Amino acid sequence: MKTKNLILFTLISSFFLIFIVSIWKILATLQGLNIQNFNLGIIFIFGLLISFANLRIGKKIKIFYKSIIFSLIFVVCDGYIIQKLPLWYNTGIFLILYFFVNKINKYSFADLKEQHSTQVIFFDFLTLFGILFFSFVILFPFYMMLITSFKTQIALLVNPLDFSINFGQDFKDLFKSYFVIFKSYKFGQYILTSTIVSVGTVIITLIFAIPAAYAIARLNFFGKTFMSTSILIIYMFPAIVLVIPLYTIFSQLGLRNSIEGLLIVYTATTLPVAIYMLQGYFKSIPKELEEAAILDKLSWFGIITKIIIPLSIPAISSVALYVFMIAWNEFLFSLMFLDNPNSFTLSRAIQYLSGDAETPRQYLMAGSVIVTLPVLFIFVYFEKYLVSGLTAGSVKG
Amino acid sequence: MKDTLANTEKKTAYILTLPAVALVFAIILFPIFANVWISFKEVELKDIRIPEPRAKKIIKSISEDPSKIKILYKLRNSSLLQEIRDVSFQDKFPKNFKIEKLDPRCEFKKYTLKCKFGNWPAKYRENFQVVFETNDSSNIDKKGLKSTKPKLNGTSDNILLNTDFTLKNFKKVLFDNEFVDLLLTTFYYTFFGTVGSIIFGILTAQMVNQKFYGRTFMRSVLLFPYVAPVVALAYTWELLLDPNSGTLNSLLINYQVIETPINLLGQKYIDINILGFDFKLRLALTTVIMFEIWRYFPLAFLFILARLQAIPQELYEAADVDGASPFQKFFNITLPQITAVISILFMIRFIWNFNKFEDVFLLTGGASGTRTLPINVYQQGFAISDIGMGSAVSIVIVVLLLLFMFFYFKLLGKRVDEN
Numbered sequence: 001m002k003t004k005n006l007i008l009f010t011l012i013s014s015f016f017l018i019f020i021v022s023i024w025k026i027l028a029t030l031q032g033l034n035i036q037n038f039n040l041g042i043i044f045i046f047g048l049l050i051s052f053a054n055l056r057i058g059k060k061i062k063i064f065y066k067s068i069i070f071s072l073i074f075v076v077c078d079g080y081i082i083q084k085l086p087l088w089y090n091t092g093i094f095l096i097l098y099f100f101v102n103k104i105n106k107y108s109f110a111d112l113k114e115q116h117s118t119q120v121i122f123f124d125f126l127t128l129f130g131i132l133f134f135s136f137v138i139l140f141p142f143y144m145m146l147i148t149s150f151k152t153q154i155a156l157l158v159n160p161l162d163f164s165i166n167f168g169q170d171f172k173d174l175f176k177s178y179f180v181i182f183k184s185y186k187f188g189q190y191i192l193t194s195t196i197v198s199v200g201t202v203i204i205t206l207i208f209a210i211p212a213a214y215a216i217a218r219l220n221f222f223g224k225t226f227m228s229t230s231i232l233i234i235y236m237f238p239a240i241v242l243v244i245p246l247y248t249i250f251s252q253l254g255l256r257n258s259i260e261g262l263l264i265v266y267t268a269t270t271l272p273v274a275i276y277m278l279q280g281y282f283k284s285i286p287k288e289l290e291e292a293a294i295l296d297k298l299s300w301f302g303i304i305t306k307i308i309i310p311l312s313i314p315a316i317s318s319v320a321l322y323v324f325m326i327a328w329n330e331f332l333f334s335l336m337f338l339d340n341p342n343s344f345t346l347s348r349a350i351q352y353l354s355g356d357a358e359t360p361r362q363y364l365m366a367g368s369v370i371v372t373l374p375v376l377f378i379f380v381y382f383e384k385y386l387v388s389g390l391t392a393g394s395v396k397g
Numbered sequence: 398m399k400d401t402l403a404n405t406e407k408k409t410a411y412i413l414t415l416p417a418v419a420l421v422f423a424i425i426l427f428p429i430f431a432n433v434w435i436s437f438k439e440v441e442l443k444d445i446r447i448p449e450p451r452a453k454k455i456i457k458s459i460s461e462d463p464s465k466i467k468i469l470y471k472l473r474n475s476s477l478l479q480e481i482r483d484v485s486f487q488d489k490f491p492k493n494f495k496i497e498k499l500d501p502r503c504e505f506k507k508y509t510l511k512c513k514f515g516n517w518p519a520k521y522r523e524n525f526q527v528v529f530e531t532n533d534s535s536n537i538d539k540k541g542l543k544s545t546k547p548k549l550n551g552t553s554d555n556i557l558l559n560t561d562f563t564l565k566n567f568k569k570v571l572f573d574n575e576f577v578d579l580l581l582t583t584f585y586y587t588f589f590g591t592v593g594s595i596i597f598g599i600l601t602a603q604m605v606n607q608k609f610y611g612r613t614f615m616r617s618v619l620l621f622p623y624v625a626p627v628v629a630l631a632y633t634w635e636l637l638l639d640p641n642s643g644t645l646n647s648l649l650i651n652y653q654v655i656e657t658p659i660n661l662l663g664q665k666y667i668d669i670n671i672l673g674f675d676f677k678l679r680l681a682l683t684t685v686i687m688f689e690i691w692r693y694f695p696l697a698f699l700f701i702l703a704r705l706q707a708i709p710q711e712l713y714e715a716a717d718v719d720g721a722s723p724f725q726k727f728f729n730i731t732l733p734q735i736t737a738v739i740s741i742l743f744m745i746r747f748i749w750n751f752n753k754f755e756d757v758f759l760l761t762g763g764a765s766g767t768r769t770l771p772i773n774v775y776q777q778g779f780a781i782s783d784i785g786m787g788s789a790v791s792i793v794i795v796v797l798l799l800l801f802m803f804f805y806f807k808l809l810g811k812r813v814d815e816n
Binding site: 026029030035036037038115116119120122123126127130131134135137138139141142144145148156157160161208209211212214215216219220221222224227233234236237238239240241242243244245246247248249251252264265267268269271272275300325328329331332335336346347350351354361364365367368369371372375376379380383387 | 407414421425429446630752798
């Protein structure tokens with residue numbers, strides 16, 4: 001039993017080591033290092049040896065010295081004897097090994113004897129593996145988007161794996177793609193259009209949604225339940241089904257290629273979500289405040305502007321942020337309704353740019369960075385307010 | 398007294414909800430009915446433009462006589478297909494203008510030129526010329542003349558409003574050889590995308606539910622693909638997967654995993670040999686599904702995480718006392734607690750994936766075996782420019798969707814009864 005656990009433990013930890021070292025090697029390859037072989041076998045054997053030796057030594061040597069010794073041995077073999085690699089790469093490997101030894105240090109022979117110890121170890125490593133795997137899988141495309149926008153066409157053709165950025169170069173050369181898309185592709189104007197459309201959508205949606213949500217949350221009227229269930233059904237309805245009739249109607253009314261047309265459509269599509277989220281919050285406001293206001297002969301308008309809105313600023317701002325993000329990210333309607341480059345939104349402009357096969361991809365990526373940054377910034381900065389709204393299903397997609 | 402109060406309450410409620418309801422009705426519900434209408438018609442993209450009478454005003458001075466001026470109107474029917482009936486024309490002039498020769502179709506009254514041109518057939522063009530004389534022979538303000546634009550009006554048939562109906566579109570959609578393939582592709586895309594995103598959602602939620610350093614940061618990072626604009630993400634993936642200079646192919650060749658690049662987004666099938674069985678994998682479709690899973694698992698993650706955090710800790714403590722293993726705890730405590738969330742998630746994601754357009758459109762444009770029903774709406778309506786066909790496909794989508802919704806609410810209703 002003990003040997004079986006021991007073997008499983010060393011195997012799992014070695015595979016984990018292989019995984020983290022491989023990620024580091026991939027990232028190093030993308031910095032232009034000529035790494036053609038992962039040397040998986042050698043890392044695997046090292047993993048086995050280190051985890052076994054770690055168990056053997058146990059607490060006889062201080063963890064700090066133990067980690068440094070193991071890491072140094074690995075670094076010398078991997079980065080100097082097998083293949084000579086630069087210092088920054090080896091520093092990374094050293095830190096990875098240091099981290100790894102610290103992780104496996106908490107297991108001892110005694111732990112391995114315990115019930116379910118392999119499953120516990122398996123879950124521990126699975127969590128670690130998951131954190132690294134998902135961080136890598138998610139952040140890698142964003143990382144590539146960012147660094148590609150700083151490269152030049154020629155550099156990418158010479159070595160498609162060299163994504164290292166030379167920070168020593170001129171500021172103008174570094175941000176060349178950004179200058180170009182602002183100068184020759186009018187991205188300044190697209191940012192302006194996108195901002196106007198998104199902010200406009202937020203304002204109009206709130207003006208329409210707050211009274212409606214208040215009525216649904218507080219007042220009794222015929223058709224109230226019908227209305228609150230149909231909000232959900234309408235929310236489920238796909239945009240692709242609306243596209244053809246809206247296209248024909250908008251063409252005949254001359255609303256295509258206009259900001260007004262987009263504003264109308266975006267407002268209508270975000271209204272159900274906004275009403276749904278707001279009415280949930282309005283219901284949580286104590287009724288007594290309004291009753292006092294009615295005694296003070298305040299009108300409905302007064303109640304909404306003087307009591308409801310000041311009390312629900314957090315909810316309203318989170319709805320506003322959502323509607324902004326939806327409108328900013330929207331692509332389908334802007335593809336259908338806009339075909340004049342003067343009225344493009346950012347998303348539509350990037351898609352238009354990519355339609356030309358000659359467009360260098362670093363321009364495309366620079367555009368992508370510009371359209372992504374505001375959304376990610378808003379999201380990270382206001383994360384606390386936004387996550388609860390996300391569970392309420394506010395971003396449709 | 399009470400009655401009137403209830404009445405005013407009702408009235409206010411209607412006033413407060415009316416703007417939102419009207420807008421949603423006009424932009425979401427009305428188009429769905431309009432879709433039914435259009436789907437029974439033979440309409441093409443070029444038919445939907447309403448024919449307009451147009452005039453271009455050109456001002457020419459007559460060199461011998463500065464008091465005279467010639468104005469040329471280039472008149473035309475904007476439509477190449479339809480006639481315009483009873484075209485009327487109107488243009489204003491300064492007060493010192495006198496007309497020299499009046500066309501029999503026109504009259505000049507109160508410094509306004511009014512004409513009735515009758516019916517214009519399709520492609521109609523005419524150069525209409527008027528000469529004016531100023532009575533005080535002063536200089537003529539050409540810019541001012543140019544800035545007043547003539548007004549033209551006319552009536553024409555709107556192809557969308559007549560009552561010719563046909564079943565041709567539905568026949569074409571449903572009995573087309575590709576329809577089964579289309580349905581299957583849509584089903585694969587929807588089903589595997591949904592299942593995949595839920596599995597990844599469970600894994601990540603289970604992971605973030607544990608305590609580790611940087612947990613809140615991890616939670617934000619996991620939501621990045623869901624909140625970032627689809628355009629940026631799709632092009633980044635395209636760049637990574639590109640067969641010629643894409644990073645993934647370059648890496649794999651560099652590490653000698655493959656010899657020739659794989660066109661992950663442009664190749665319909667790939668032969669795979671597992672345990673001696675050869676089978677064909679739909680490569681481009683698989684890649685698109687991968688993108689879909691990558692982009693939408695965060696939603697599943699959030700829902701499941703919220704549920705996991707609500708599971709009472711006593712359950713796990715009791716299981717620890719009984720000596721349950723981590724696997725047993727997961728399958729016997731966690732999984733039963735999240736089945737309700739998963740069943741709702743499955744339906745939501747199924748409906749949304751079924752209608753997903755942007756992702757596939759941006760990645761492959763529907764080529765190499767990735768044509769789903771929503772892509773077909775676009776291709777029929779805008780690439781082939783057959784609006785009627787596009788509408789018919791969207792009606793098929795709506796019908797299938799209503800079926801899903803029916804089962805969804807039945808399921809939801811059942812769940813509510815149980816609680």
